[in-house]
Amino acid sequence: MLKIKDLHASVEGKGILKGINLEVNAGEVHAIMGPNGSGKSTLASVIAGNETYEVTKGDIFLNGENIEDLSPEERAHNGVFLSFQYPVEIPGVSVTNFMKTAINESRKSRGLDDMPAKDMLKLIREKSELLEIDRKFLSRSLNEGFSGGEKKRNEIFQMAMLEPKLAILDETDSGLDIDALRIVANGVNKLKNKDNAIVIITHYQRLLEYIVPDFVHVLHNGKIVKSGTKDLALELEEKGYDWIKQEAAV
Amino acid sequence: MALQSASLFNTYYLILKNMDLKDKLVSSFLAFENNIDVHNPVHDVRTEAIKNFETKGFPSRKEEAWKYTSLNSLQKIDFSIFPKKESSLEYKDVKKYFIHQIDTYKIVFIDGVFSSNLSETTHDGVDICLMSSALTKPMYKAVIDVYFNKVASKEESLTTLNTAFSREGAYIYIPKNKVPKKPIEIIHFSTGNDTALMLQPRNLVIAEENSEMQIIERHQSLTNHAVLTNSVTEIFAAKNAIVDYYKVQNDNDAATLIDNTYVDQKDNSHVKVHTFSFGGKLIRNNLNFYQNGERIDSTMKGITIIGEKQHVDHHTLVHHIEPNCESHQDYKGIFAENSTGVFNGKIIVDKIAQKTNAFQQNNNILISDKATINTKPQLEIFADDVKCSHGCTIGQLDEEALFYLQSRGIPKKEARALLMYAFANNVLESVRIPELKVRINKLIANKLGVNLGFDL
Ligand SMILES: Nc1ncnc2c1ncn2[C@@H]1O[C@H](COP(=O)(O)OP(=O)(O)OP(=O)(O)O)[C@@H](O)[C@H]1O
Ligand SMILES: [Mg+2]
Numbered sequence: 032m033l034k035i036k037d038l039h040a041s042v043e044g045k046g047i048l049k050g051i052n053l054e055v056n057a058g059e060v061h062a063i064m065g066p067n068g069s070g071k072s073t074l075a076s077v078i079a080g081n082e083t084y085e086v087t088k089g090d091i092f093l094n095g096e097n098i099e100d101l102s103p104e105e106r107a108h109n110g111v112f113l114s115f116q117y118p119v120e121i122p123g124v125s126v127t128n129f130m131k132t133a134i135n136e137s138r139k140s141r142g143l144d145d146m147p148a149k150d151m152l153k154l155i156r157e158k159s160e161l162l163e164i165d166r167k168f169l170s171r172s173l174n175e176g177f178s179g180g181e182k183k184r185n186e187i188f189q190m191a192m193l194e195p196k197l198a199i200l201d202e203t204d205s206g207l208d209i210d211a212l213r214i215v216a217n218g219v220n221k222l223k224n225k226d227n228a229i230v231i232i233t234h235y236q237r238l239l240e241y242i243v244p245d246f247v248h249v250l251h252n253g254k255i256v257k258s259g260t261k262d263l264a265l266e267l268e269e270k271g272y273d274w275i276k277q278e279a280a281v
Numbered sequence: 282m283a284l285q286s287a288s289l290f291n292t293y294y295l296i297l298k299n300m301d302l303k304d305k306l307v308s309s310f311l312a313f314e315n316n317i318d319v320h321n322p323v324h325d326v327r328t329e330a331i332k333n334f335e336t337k338g339f340p341s342r343k344e345e346a347w348k349y350t351s352l353n354s355l356q357k358i359d360f361s362i363f364p365k366k367e368s369s370l371e372y373k374d375v376k377k378y379f380i381h382q383i384d385t386y387k388i389v390f391i392d393g394v395f396s397s398n399l400s401e402t403t404h405d406g407v408d409i410c411l412m413s414s415a416l417t418k419p420m421y422k423a424v425i426d427v428y429f430n431k432v433a434s435k436e437e438s439l440t441t442l443n444t445a446f447s448r449e450g451a452y453i454y455i456p457k458n459k460v461p462k463k464p465i466e467i468i469h470f471s472t473g474n475d476t477a478l479m480l481q482p483r484n485l486v487i488a489e490e491n492s493e494m495q496i497i498e499r500h501q502s503l504t505n506h507a508v509l510t511n512s513v514t515e516i517f518a519a520k521n522a523i524v525d526y527y528k529v530q531n532d533n534d535a536a537t538l539i540d541n542t543y544v545d546q547k548d549n550s551h552v553k554v555h556t557f558s559f560g561g562k563l564i565r566n567n568l569n570f571y572q573n574g575e576r577i578d579s580t581m582k583g584i585t586i587i588g589e590k591q592h593v594d595h596h597t598l599v600h601h602i603e604p605n606c607e608s609h610q611d612y613k614g615i616f617a618e619n620s621t622g623v624f625n626g627k628i629i630v631d632k633i634a635q636k637t638n639a640f641q642q643n644n645n646i647l648i649s650d651k652a653t654i655n656t657k658p659q660l661e662i663f664a665d666d667v668k669c670s671h672g673c674t675i676g677q678l679d680e681e682a683l684f685y686l687q688s689r690g691i692p693k694k695e696a697r698a699l700l701m702y703a704f705a706n707n708v709l710e711s712v713r714i715p716e717l718k719v720r721i722n723k724l725i726a727n728k729l730g731v732n733l734g735f736d737l
Contacts (some may be wrong), residue, residue: 123703
């Protein structure tokens, strides 16, 4: 599904990603861990097509197609979804109207008419129930004044609405209380199937107890320096990153 | 009679051809006056007014209030001051310019001349009719004596120019405790029969104690021939009166509108003026509120969305004369391409006007490097116990927000439009005619060139 080859990216001339290689297949869950500032969110943004970052070298393939020239919206239409570490507040656009626009725009890209209002309402009801989101919430301005946890839950609600092929969850767990974490993880697990893939960026083992990864990667200084199974996450939780940094330095 | 007078004007038109606009106007005044009753007391008002205009002429950019708005090129255009011939229009051809989803009273003018077939006036308990009748018929004399030209400036040159030629427009008189059954639409069409036409509508709106009304005003040219509209509206809101006035400024590229609106408010009255400026080559809004009473609320809101070489200038004035009053101003502007905007908001709080609460906000987005906005609050506060807040911002669209929307599959163009809409739309919250709100939303979507996935 996703294949990243020797990816280098920089911002304002400063190199951040320095040769990432990663392959994610349908049906898999990958976790990416790594110290602050190592480039995890940058990688996620670059995959989603954020033009703030310049890809200086390497390629990203989605289902075999090089997505270099695709805009963020085209990537979304091809099934990429990014749950933001810091969801953006958009005053004046309600969650509902935002979702309607997003869904109808991606339908339009597939040559489909707008979703009938009745179906839209049904979908919204279904997905908001899945994530135990209060309906009142949906008429509020997108993310405006949402608590940290509410923002994260709202991101997964959007994921549930859009049903992406490749979902990248950037620190979705941070900010969630224990109950919310369970609800969100449960929601993600319900959306998971053999045809889609999930990349989870996290600092903690806890979310991985709910959504069990097939692979765990450690990103350090713009490179994946170690990959392993879910046991690697446990090891990191116990020992921290120093040993990895040392290994990488050798 | 009407035909005769039209040909008289034609003769003048030929003689006056190569003059500049000011001279042409001043010379035309004689012809204009000859054609109406010089024994009418309004005659003196007009004569005074033309004298003032003759002395002052068109405002120039040397004047502080006109620093950023030039009328120079307009004065070189050979405007007809009186339409050459009367025209008519079919309702079906211009229906789209009305808020036709609802029933309204209509006062409609075609090239400055009242159109009885497009209008729906009334004298049923309220007067929603014509200025020409009010200025000439004896039954209105008492009201005219008290109100006509009483709040409009006798100094400001364009206002006096309008006063000098004041003859036609809307006359609305709502007596004590009355509320008209439906909103009132005032629409000025220009047909393009003249290659360039100058119009000077004069409106008088009187809301007596405890009365209430809603007015929608629009100027619409139907061709790309130049039109210069220099409009004056006087609004009087007596005790407890409520007036909602909506100005829909979406004319085409060759139209210039100078709108001078003067509002006189008494105790407990609420007057709101919403100005939606999307179309037109040049728009200047001079909106002046005078609070002659206590516990008054004055609200001015605006959305300006322009591009190309359009220019929109909002000059507002709120004069807090008595204590315990409020004023609220909220103007949003979005400027694309080479467009230019001006916002100048003046608030005067007199020494005795304690406990005034004056709020002013002007927020702008520039979506092109070449667009400019000049925004300036002007506060003159002589009382010491007042709350005044003002703020202006000029920014760009938030790139991060744009990426967020795009990452959800919303194309860049639509994402930009959505952000712009979101930026401006709180101004619409106070629009009290739902069908008008829908219409404004459509005009905004059109202006932004999008069809969003939901009804705005
Ligand atoms: N737009 C930007 N402008 C300048 N520097 C940036 C920008 N985006 C990222 N960086 C820098 O790139 C490096 C990697 O940032 P990134 O956000 O990808 O880290 P991260 O691994 O997600 O960290 P965290 O765990 O704290 O979320 C940091 O040093 C950051 O300051
Ligand atoms: Mg990060």
